[in-house]
Amino acid sequence: MKENQIGRGMAIAAILAAMAAVSAWAEQKTIARQSDPVVVTGETLKTLRTTPLSQIALYSARGGTFSRVPSQIDERDGDGVIAVETPDGTPLHPDDNRWDDNDDLVFMARDLGDRVERDALPGGHAAAVEIECTDPVSGAKGWAYCLAFRDRVRDGPGRYVNYDLAKDYVTADCYELGYTPGQMKSYFSTLILKDNDGVHSANILDRYKFRVRMNLFFSLITISRNEDDMRSVLVGYKDGPIRAIRRCTNSMYLKFGIRSPSSVVDNYYYRDSIEWPTLIKLPFNVSTIASEAFLVTGCDWNPQAEGMRFLNSCNTTPVLVDGVMSEEEKRLDKQPYLWSAIVGSQGSLIARLWLSPSLVMGKELLYIDDKNAKDPPEDLAGHWGYNGWTFNITTVTSGTHRFISYFYFPKNYAPGDEKPYLDILDHPLRVSTRAL
Ligand SMILES: [Ca+2]
Ligand SMILES: [Ca+2]
Ligand SMILES: [Ca+2]
Ligand SMILES: [Ca+2]
Numbered sequence: 001m002k003e004n005q006i007g008r009g010m011a012i013a014a015i016l017a018a019m020a021a022v023s024a025w026a027e028q029k030t031i032a033r034q035s036d037p038v039v040v041t042g043e044t045l046k047t048l049r050t051t052p053l054s055q056i057a058l059y060s061a062r063g064g065t066f067s068r069v070p071s072q073i074d075e076r077d078g079d080g081v082i083a084v085e086t087p088d089g090t091p092l093h094p095d096d097n098r099w100d101d102n103d104d105l106v107f108m109a110r111d112l113g114d115r116v117e118r119d120a121l122p123g124g125h126a127a128a129v130e131i132e133c134t135d136p137v138s139g140a141k142g143w144a145y146c147l148a149f150r151d152r153v154r155d156g157p158g159r160y161v162n163y164d165l166a167k168d169y170v171t172a173d174c175y176e177l178g179y180t181p182g183q184m185k186s187y188f189s190t191l192i193l194k195d196n197d198g199v200h201s202a203n204i205l206d207r208y209k210f211r212v213r214m215n216l217f218f219s220l221i222t223i224s225r226n227e228d229d230m231r232s233v234l235v236g237y238k239d240g241p242i243r244a245i246r247r248c249t250n251s252m253y254l255k256f257g258i259r260s261p262s263s264v265v266d267n268y269y270y271r272d273s274i275e276w277p278t279l280i281k282l283p284f285n286v287s288t289i290a291s292e293a294f295l296v297t298g299c300d301w302n303p304q305a306e307g308m309r310f311l312n313s314c315n316t317t318p319v320l321v322d323g324v325m326s327e328e329e330k331r332l333d334k335q336p337y338l339w340s341a342i343v344g345s346q347g348s349l350i351a352r353l354w355l356s357p358s359l360v361m362g363k364e365l366l367y368i369d370d371k372n373a374k375d376p377p378e379d380l381a382g383h384w385g386y387n388g389w390t391f392n393i394t395t396v397t398s399g400t401h402r403f404i405s406y407f408y409f410p411k412n413y414a415p416g417d418e419k420p421y422l423d424i425l426d427h428p429l430r431v432s433t434r435a436l
Helices: 002-023 417-424
Strands: 025-027 037-041 054-063 065-068 070-072 104-108 123-134 142-151 163-164 168-170 175-178 190-191 206-215 223-224 229-237 244-255 263-271 271-283 291-303 309-312 314-318 340-344 347-355 362-370 383-392 399-406 429-436
Touching: 037 123, 037 429, 054 104, 163 175, 163 229, 163 244, 190 347, 206 383, 223 244, 291 362, 309 362, 314 362, 340 383, 347 417
Parallel strands: none
Antiparallel strands: 037 104, 054 065, 054 142, 070 104, 123 142, 123 429, 163 168, 168 175, 175 190, 206 223, 206 291, 229 244, 244 263, 263 271, 271 399, 291 383, 309 314, 309 340, 340 347, 347 399, 362 383
């Protein structure tokens, strides 16, 4: 009996506490966005200025409780470059470990919560800022709260991504992706799909291919370069809980021991997406040296991808990846597409490409599903659902050009599931802040 009374007393206390909490709840979360990284820049959180980073924490209100959510602060130095570490542990572009105008707070839209009144915030904080995210399509909203404390806070809860430097390998909630450590390759050659229950596919990737072929003027010479001619040196990294960052210096071997101008890019690996930019510095107009030039790029899968289906925004009826080119596959519409996907019991991957407007060129679908095709260099002869792009780069002019590959890893893909992933770029979340 006594235990029951204690139990009842505690239950009443809990209900009273919950009511107190509910009364401080101002507005229910309506936003449905999950996979968008939310980046809040320092200048919109001015009240936190000079706060040591170890005293900043992110909260949100979900299911009636107000609690910490995973977040990451990426500091930028005076030049706006994100502070990372070199592989031997030396700070690269270090900042001051305090919040300032060009530092970034990053978290995932999935962690947004309800709006709360100021009195629902935990005591002991020195400053608080409400972060409001709005879906510009639906007008739906969600909130998070960035708090500065007077003392160091404990490490945040959980992480969505891990980066293993020694293996040059990313392990995220929804995928694993591996490079070739020590070999200075620009491309990844391991891709494992996972759903949230931790079910892993085998590695389904042969390699990511990046190939240039040029017919030079005034000669019968054809120059071919492939991803093995691209040297990529990992110069820095950050193993953050929201996004892992790999900073690489890339250059292409041209001829006679000469390399192309090198470019530095940061690749970002999130819970269920990857942002993978490539910078191309061209010292000449392609048309001044070549009568014809093509760039072919895409993922060549391996037999572990057999049984998966390929589709894209121009070909919404899926075709079967089985190493054999069917009549449907030969008839695929090759016009430029917004997104493509490869889906199956192994898992799902959606890809899209962003090109800088300076890249004026012809482009069409590349799709070859032919296990007897020879396309060296490759780790496994044959093409399984090899898909991506063929670009006619003859018209590309001198200058610095950028293209960014995006990969998304939805769970149990069904037609239409690409929409929220496309919205990340096409209808970016609107973020506003309010000091409390
Ligand atoms: Ca800074
Ligand atoms: Ca700083
Ligand atoms: Ca086929
Ligand atoms: Ca192959």
